[in-house]
Amino acid sequence: MTKHESERKVVIVTGGAKGIGQGIAEDLARRGMHVAIADSDADIGVAFAKRLISSGNKARFYPTDVADESAVDSLVTEVLARSGRLDAVVNNAGISDFRPLADETLEHWMRVLSVNLTGAFLLARAAAPHLRQTRGAIVNIASTRATMSQPGNEAYSASKGGLVALTHALASSLAPHVRVNCISPGWIDVRTRQGAVKVSVDPTSARDNEQHLVGRVGKVEDVARAVAFLLSEDAGFITGANFVIDGGMTRKMIYEE
Secondary structure, X not given: OOHHHHHOOEEEEEOOOOHHHHHHHHHHHHOOOEEEEEEOOHHHHHHHHHHHHHOOXXXXXXXXXXXXXXXXXXXXXXXXXXXXXXXXEEEOOOOOOOOOHHHOOHHHHHHHHHHHHHHHHHHHHXXXXXXXXXXXXXXXXXXHHHOOOOOOOHHHHHHHHHHHHHHHHHHHHOOOOOEEEEEEEOOEEOHHHOOOOOOOOOOOOHHHHHOOOOOOOEEHHHXXXXXXXXXOHHHOOOOOOEEEEOOOHHHOOOOOO
């Protein structure tokens, strides 16, 4: 490892192989960070890391089940062994498998909470000593479903609500050396981010776009840019906050006619 490489900031992005996580990982890599992509999907994760590296970025894939305590501890240990430092964590891994309440099983409920909420706690705990050394930052990716719901998303909404609360708890526990913030995305179009290679898809409908106050559905890049800001020194006075990125949807007053 050269001196220049040892000074490059290192970030772990969980659920970083596809979806919003892929966009976050790509954006941070382009900004010069060494990105550790942690995901349970090894095939897509390896291919995505190779694509980033082929573009001149620093990245490595780490197969990880964030609900597994030993796997999370190993992830942090391996990242430190290879990169020598840890500056940031983005807890993005999540399961969004909705099902009717009558069909909800305890096993499914526990799995969703284990990945979406407990995984963030485990990684924050394992990374905390190293983030303190670099005066680093954590960004948790929650959801607007932390404060609003549709039928059948009990487990998901509960896990995301817990993640918002975990954010301000961690911000308190890790102060003043580590900042912890949260982003709650609304409708983000991730259809081009479901694999290692981008694909073209049909555009969103006029109705999809027009129901947002900003006139369009969200893009992965909208979330990625916010993450980059919250990890930067420009956000040095921000901690314990939850940023809703939803095109204004949760601020609309909607009446059924």
